[in-house]
Amino acid sequence: MSDAEYIRVVRSNLPAEAFSPNPRAYFLIMFHVGVVVAGWFATLLTSRPWWLLIAIPVAVSMSALTFLAHDLSHRTITTNRYLLYPTELVVWSLLYLPPTLWRKVHGIHHAHTNDSGDPDRRFLASEMGQRSIIAAALLFPNKTMRYLPIYLLYWLLFPFRHGISALFYRSQSLPPFATAKPRYSTQDKLWIVFEIFVIVAVQLAIGKLVGFGRAFFCVSLFPVLCASVVVSWYFFTNHGLKPIGEGKDVLATTTTVTVPKLCDKLHSNFSYHVEHHLFPTMNPKYYPMVSKLFRKYFPDRYHCVPIGKAWTVLFRSSIACADRAAPSISEPDRTTMSPGVTVSTQPALSN
Numbered sequence: 001m002s003d004a005e006y007i008r009v010v011r012s013n014l015p016a017e018a019f020s021p022n023p024r025a026y027f028l029i030m031f032h033v034g035v036v037v038a039g040w041f042a043t044l045l046t047s048r049p050w051w052l053l054i055a056i057p058v059a060v061s062m063s064a065l066t067f068l069a070h071d072l073s074h075r076t077i078t079t080n081r082y083l084l085y086p087t088e089l090v091v092w093s094l095l096y097l098p099p100t101l102w103r104k105v106h107g108i109h110h111a112h113t114n115d116s117g118d119p120d121r122r123f124l125a126s127e128m129g130q131r132s133i134i135a136a137a138l139l140f141p142n143k144t145m146r147y148l149p150i151y152l153l154y155w156l157l158f159p160f161r162h163g164i165s166a167l168f169y170r171s172q173s174l175p176p177f178a179t180a181k182p183r184y185s186t187q188d189k190l191w192i193v194f195e196i197f198v199i200v201a202v203q204l205a206i207g208k209l210v211g212f213g214r215a216f217f218c219v220s221l222f223p224v225l226c227a228s229v230v231v232s233w234y235f236f237t238n239h240g241l242k243p244i245g246e247g248k249d250v251l252a253t254t255t256t257v258t259v260p261k262l263c264d265k266l267h268s269n270f271s272y273h274v275e276h277h278l279f280p281t282m283n284p285k286y287y288p289m290v291s292k293l294f295r296k297y298f299p300d301r302y303h304c305v306p307i308g309k310a311w312t313v314l315f316r317s318s319i320a321c322a323d324r325a326a327p328s329i330s331e332p333d334r335t336t337m338s339p340g341v342t343v344s345t346q347p348a349l350s351n
Contacts, residue, residue, distance in 0.1 A: 010293045018286040025077040032061035043215040055218040059226035067268040093202045097159045098195035104182040114239045115247030119180045125320040135177035141314040155228035237310040238273040244321045250277045257307040
């Protein structure tokens with residue numbers, strides 16, 4: 001089946017307000033940014049033994065901001081371009097990620113979900129050179145390296161991995177640690193460079209305020225490390241349980257996971273990932289409603305598993321996925337962004 005067929009069945013059962021921006025989410029953004037800023041000043045008013053305790057709420061808020069920034073980029077919070085980009089720049093700068101780079105990469109991820117043109121997919125067996133094997137083994141959970149969880153730094157490495165690919169490799173050429181990339185115009189690259197300078201300036205300002213020692217680690221680096229772990233906890237289950245295919249069927253390329261309700265509250269219902277890929281501009285509040293409709297109309301195709309079970313499967317995965325025929329890479333036209341080791345030729349998991 002195609003995404004259009006799912007939309008035809010599901011959309012008629014959803015209220016119109018599900019597709020309206022949710023500006024109330026700005027209160028959540030301001031709250032979590034406020035917690036982060038309060039953490040900076042708290043280190044000035046307390047002694048070192050308290051700093052690790054201060055780091056915990058800052059890390060929780062930084063993780064929540066990651067998913068709110070994701071929602072911003074899909075315009076589910078606001079469509080006002082004069083408000084959208086400045087907010088993205090502030091939030092993503094706290095997370096070390098240039099917003100233009102994110103939009104481009106995540107946009108093509110939505111247009112080529114889990115096919116050969118997806119920058120976020122696992123590596124294919126045919127792509128396994130000496131250096132790409134190392135990248136695949138370290139970047140994605142697998143049975144060979146399951147006890148060396150460097151892949152939990154995937155999100156922290158995201159801007160470096162895709163930034164190097166965008167700025168230092170011409171046309172569609174790729175470094176050995178990347179699987180695909182969007183087409184970047186000169187203007188895109190200039191914006192990315194500008195945003196990198198903004199990120200550096202923001203982090204220097206934080207360091208100037210709290211110092212570049214333990215306090216900086218507690219209120220900047222440690223929270224971003226925690227955000228990377230949280231995002232990775234979801235990210236690899238989203239598409240890593242499915243084989244690389246043609247990317248035309250959201251139920252065949254994407255998995256929804258069940259997590260504690262508190263996590264859904266904090267992380268903007270990101271666990272409902274099939275729902276997000278079918279309706280990326282929808283208010284995430286309505287994803288549980290879409291889930292119920294999937295269970296009703298497509299129970300044999302809808303892949304929803306507890307996140308613990310999903311990770312059990314990921315830890316049995318091979319380093320690389322089987323090769324599949326897939327469309328050529330092109331700039332997305334249905335994106336909603338303003339984005340010594342043996343290699344098995346079996347897919348990570350079939351449905």
